[in-house]
Amino acid sequence: MTPPPVTADWIATDWGTSHLRVWAMSGRSHVAQAQSDQGMARLAPGGFEAALLALVAPWLGVGTTRVVACGMVGARQGWVEAPYSAVPCAPLPKPPVRADATDPRLAVWVVPGLKQAAPADVMRGEETQIAGFLALNTGFDGVLCLPGTHTKWAQVSAGEVVSFQSFMTGELFATLAAHSVLRHSVSPDGWDDDAFADALDDALSRPERLAARLFTLRADALLNAADGRAARARLSGLLIGAELAAARPYWLGQPVAVIGEGAIAAPYVTALSRQGTAPVQADAGAMTRAGLIAAYRQIAP
Structure with a gap:
């Protein structure tokens, strides 16, 4: 049986690099969803509207439908540059910025990101997840960890992002696993919990040895035919361990929540739990939608 057609009251959009x-939103609830690989990195200037319409055209009704988007769509290379707001500030301190659309059925708005002067740092998209988490967890004071290609650690107090720091851990993992000498030793999938834990503890206790420990993954494969799945887990453990060592001022002794999809967030939850922290895990998609709902309320009549 063919499901009835969906008409969106408004459209929530998470537009990243990839x-x-x-x-499709009906008030605060989503009634349909779709996705594509048409991230910012794949689009030329002028291609954003067509990429959006390819997904949402079936949801558009008579008149104009508001679209609220977060992420790299607001970067300098995106649909419209949505200027950063400087921390400390609320995660959504300013209303979204209007983007030009030629199709009269669309009114597109883009959420601005956040910036930090010293040490220099920026985020786009994560501020919306933070806003969503705070909307659903009022009164939270502590630290939010947002794993991803560039993992963010954000200190949150009194409804504001006080400071944050980015780590290129996800990108380093992908680069080392696929484009370095370690590609011959690291399996493209699989896992070993014990190998992850051992490498994590090693990197946390002696992060200055990271570069040397990385090469042991290759040497162990050559000399001892080490398992590629264990090597994958060790690589993750070494990189996350070094990250946690550097981010210790953020999470040590603080309430911590990890916002991320299961497979991405799980190693961080495990790593923090081994340090005596009891992190809360929140689904990234749900936090993004909650944040976009908050942003939509800034422009809704």
């Missing part, structure tokens, strides 16, 4: 995710 992916585009959209939700």
Whole structure:
């Protein structure tokens, strides 16, 4: 049986570097969703509207439908540059910025990111997840960890992002696993919990040895035919351990929540739990939608 057609009251959009995710919204609830690989990195200037319409056209009704988007769509190379707001500030301190659309059925708004002067840092998209988490967890004071290609650690107090720091851990993992000498030793999938834990503890206790420990993954494969799945887990453990060592001022003795999809967030939850922290895990998609709902309320009549 063919499901009835969906008409969106408004459309929530998470537009990153590599992916585009959209939700047809009815008030605060999503009634349909879709995604594509048409992230910012794949689009030329002028291509954003067509990429959006390819997903949401079936949801558009008579008149104009508001679209609220977060992520790299607001970067300098995106649909419209949405200027950063400087921390300390609320995660959504300013209303979204209007983007030009030629199709009269669309009114597109883009959420601005956050910036930090010293040490220099920026985020786009994560501020919306933070806003969503705070909307659903009022009164939270502590630290949010947002794993991803560039993992963010954000200190949150009194409804504001006080400071944050980015780590290129996800990108380093992908680069080392696929484009370095370690590609001959690291399996493209699989896992070993014990190998992850051992490497994590090693890197946390002696992060200055990271570069040397990385090469042991290759040497162990050559000399001892070490398992590629264990090597993958060790690589993750070494990189996350070094990250946690550097981020210790953020998470040590603080309430911590990890915002991320299961497979991405799980190693961080495990790593923090081994340090005596009891992190809360929150689904990234749900936090993004909650944040976009908050942003939509800034422009809704």
